[in-house]
Amino acid sequence: MSIERIIEYPVAILLISLLVDVIIGDPNTLHPVRGIGILIEKLEPLFYGMKNKVLGGSLLIFTVSFSILLVLSVIINLSSINYILFLIISGLILKSTFALKSMKAHIDPVIISLKKGDIAGAQVGISRIVRRDVSALQEPLICSAAIESISEGFVDGYANSIFFFSIAGLMGAMFARIASTFDSMIGYNDERYAKFGRAAAYLDTAI
Template sequence: MPILSPYGPVQNLALAAAALAIESVAGYPDVLFQAIGHPVTWQGRAIEACDRRLNFGSPLRRRLGGLAALVGLLAVSIAPAALLQALLAQSGLGMAALAALAASLPAQRSLYAHVMSVAEALESGGVEAGRLAVSRIVGRDTSALDEAGVARAAIESLAENFSDGVVAPAFWLAVAGLPGGVAYKAANTADSMIGHKNARYLDFGRAAARFDDLVNLPASRLAALWLVFAAATRGKARTAWRCVSRDARRHRSPNAGWPEAAMAGALGLQLAGPRVYGGVLVEDAFMGEGRREATSADIRAALALYRRACAIQFAGFAAALAALVAL
């Protein structure tokens, strides 16, 4: 068995697998959130401070300010994470503590809960309740969505957030340990807060949006792969793969189309297409080749597929770890 270094591939893979396992069982405890917050909330406060202090002036000045904010955020996120990994990774007890810290980065349980709340709202309270529930997890206008629109929005959010909220943090933990996972979360949080194409953030958030696209490239492809494998249990792996191959690159996002196309093919739905953001109709290609009349039952089917994909991801990390240890 190879000797573990603080940033060796064996240790990083073990850290990613342990973080996924811990988070799938325990999530991020509410009592801990109430006591100390969450890494994302800490990073969010730093981004808000940068927004107040650096987002002004000419377009060039805003772009440079946004770049400085991103670099500074990455630096203050990576440095303490690297120090913690170096200090804790030398013993079994320290590794357990490191895994507990890393478990705050993926969001398997919370994503499941938020999307399930949309299905339950549709079933118990109808379209109005469904619109309210889905408005908490999507950025589009939800006031005019019908039942099918609410269900599709929830499923699209599940697919996209499986990639950037579950697969991506696990991938960067496996590649670069706790510093990699924390750096990814910083980039993703910055994009979600300032990476918008509106008057305030078009220039200031440009660096954050471009960097987030870049670091999500591998995870979006992996997420599609895990979903295709999961679709095999429904006899839909071939269809899911065909939809990914045909449709993923047609999506307006360089990353979201991959898991959305896989999910659409696995469920026999059409996802994406034209949507309204901030009162503006955004034209986009459809993912998949099935029906558009999604229901709460389709949300539940998507969640079952998602859980299988999460299990497949964990199995993939465990298998890679076993292979490395055996070398």
């Protein structure tokens, strides 16, 4: 079975991935996205040392993406010896590109705290999913931040992966996840990453 045949089974693969997400969720360890992050961290010093920071960041993206997609291709081809195994492995791979249950788990404490009138608890909860200082936020702004986070998380953490899966299979879904991971790690407009992370920021915006 060739990689291209993945497109023949999108519904089955999607259903398996959703079932795994609902029933199991994300593992605390050995998650593929964590693996991507670790690989980026390990290789970043090598490419950051390049004189041309934009080129260095771009080469880092290429190296990590190529390596992961190559491994993914090998795994898919090996699993294709059996139809059921192929569907299960493909479903697990697709599941690794999104995290609906995890997103709900992060936002639930905020909602529960707000229902109890516990503003301090809601601030603690929202601080775990946004990057800015939330110590002064009251209920309206906490709600706004929560809605914004859910919306962004749904797009980045689910819709993007499913969209690219629908048009480019597992490779597309995984590449979208790689791009999002890069943006969250180095796509900042600060002193260190303004140039080095430029390609990552542009890539994530384009996707």
